[in-house]
Amino acid sequence: MTAANIILALAAARAAAATVQGTGSGTDVDPCVTTNCNGPGTECTYTATVDPFDGYFKFAECGDVAHPVIVMKRGVTYTFDQSDDSNWYHPLGFAYVVDGAKKGDELEPGITQTGDACAGMNTCQAPMYYKNGVFAGAAGYDNTLQWPTGGTDFGLDAYEPDFSIRKEDWLATKYTVKLTLTDTTYATDIFYFCHIHGGMSGYIKIADASGTVVSTTGTGDALIPAGYYGTPSTYEGEDAGGGDGGDDSDDNSLAVILGVVGAVLVGGLVICALVIRARQAAKSRELTEPAPPLAPIKAPETMSEEVPPSTAFAAEEAPAAEGRTAETMAEEEATQQSWRGEATETMAAEPPPPPAVEAYAPEAELEPEC
Numbered sequence: 001m002t003a004a005n006i007i008l009a010l011a012a013a014r015a016a017a018a019t020v021q022g023t024g025s026g027t028d029v030d031p032c033v034t035t036n037c038n039g040p041g042t043e044c045t046y047t048a049t050v051d052p053f054d055g056y057f058k059f060a061e062c063g064d065v066a067h068p069v070i071v072m073k074r075g076v077t078y079t080f081d082q083s084d085d086s087n088w089y090h091p092l093g094f095a096y097v098v099d100g101a102k103k104g105d106e107l108e109p110g111i112t113q114t115g116d117a118c119a120g121m122n123t124c125q126a127p128m129y130y131k132n133g134v135f136a137g138a139a140g141y142d143n144t145l146q147w148p149t150g151g152t153d154f155g156l157d158a159y160e161p162d163f164s165i166r167k168e169d170w171l172a173t174k175y176t177v178k179l180t181l182t183d184t185t186y187a188t189d190i191f192y193f194c195h196i197h198g199g200m201s202g203y204i205k206i207a208d209a210s211g212t213v214v215s216t217t218g219t220g221d222a223l224i225p226a227g228y229y230g231t232p233s234t235y236e237g238e239d240a241g242g243g244d245g246g247d248d249s250d251d252n253s254l255a256v257i258l259g260v261v262g263a264v265l266v267g268g269l270v271i272c273a274l275v276i277r278a279r280q281a282a283k284s285r286e287l288t289e290p291a292p293p294l295a296p297i298k299a300p301e302t303m304s305e306e307v308p309p310s311t312a313f314a315a316e317e318a319p320a321a322e323g324r325t326a327e328t329m330a331e332e333e334a335t336q337q338s339w340r341g342e343a344t345e346t347m348a349a350e351p352p353p354p355p356a357v358e359a360y361a362p363e364a365e366l367e368p369e370c
């Protein structure tokens, strides 16, 4: 084989490998139909990937088309293969409205849009989730059976949380979803979507057994609104932890409230610390300033005022010299001596101690202040 022939053979092999096993351009008027099916056409596959640049689902059977419109035939079991590593953090869901449970009903065993008796038997059309080829729901559940057991556990609760684990761990498992449309009367387009991110939905058109599309575009939340793909999602990441598809907006509000309360508390503590610091500094300045001198004790002056030594006696002795008896003067002398004794005791008494400076204890101020 010549070099030229080898190159031609390699090119042919590459072209064969890149062959898209599907038809249609993935638009509303020309939806994508997988031909990646078994011989009888009862089982087909859509191989999911997520574009790393725009974040939208793509299917290998539909070519390089973001969020293509795809077709599913009633009664055919479709496997949505999510084993490609780009699916990490993007668990597929299926719903009657855009973005699934954020807006309305998903396809679940007990949910019908047409009043079908399936709701009472948990046999309504719903996906079944598999890990490494093993059904992840309750044993006995199979909505394609007439009398299934196992309740409503179709495996989502074991499947969806895995998509939020570390990628190297997630890669150890092969994730696939099977869906068979069994409602023979519902004829409005349904949706595939991501359980974790908004804005990743795409239309699924329902076809009858012959492949003829029988569904039409819905209204309200069953319609992908203009600008949907260009508008940031309002629930990114909110649904990552649960498989019930419930509205987690309350969780988000609580997180916001807790964040605000936490910020207020932290701010209060910072202000409190600054106030304590300022008071400590002020107290420290007071302690380093010299204390004012104590007022001098004036005991001698007080005694001289209370017991004037000369003028008092002079004033009292004058009339005695004129008319008082010696006995009277002796009594007065005894009184004077009594005064002197009291005055001496007053002077000898200890002066009151100066007021003690209160010991400064900054720790004692911390608790009552904040």
Ligand SMILES: [Cu+2]
Binding pocket: 089, 090, 091, 194, 195, 196, 197, 200
């Ligand atoms: Cu996603």
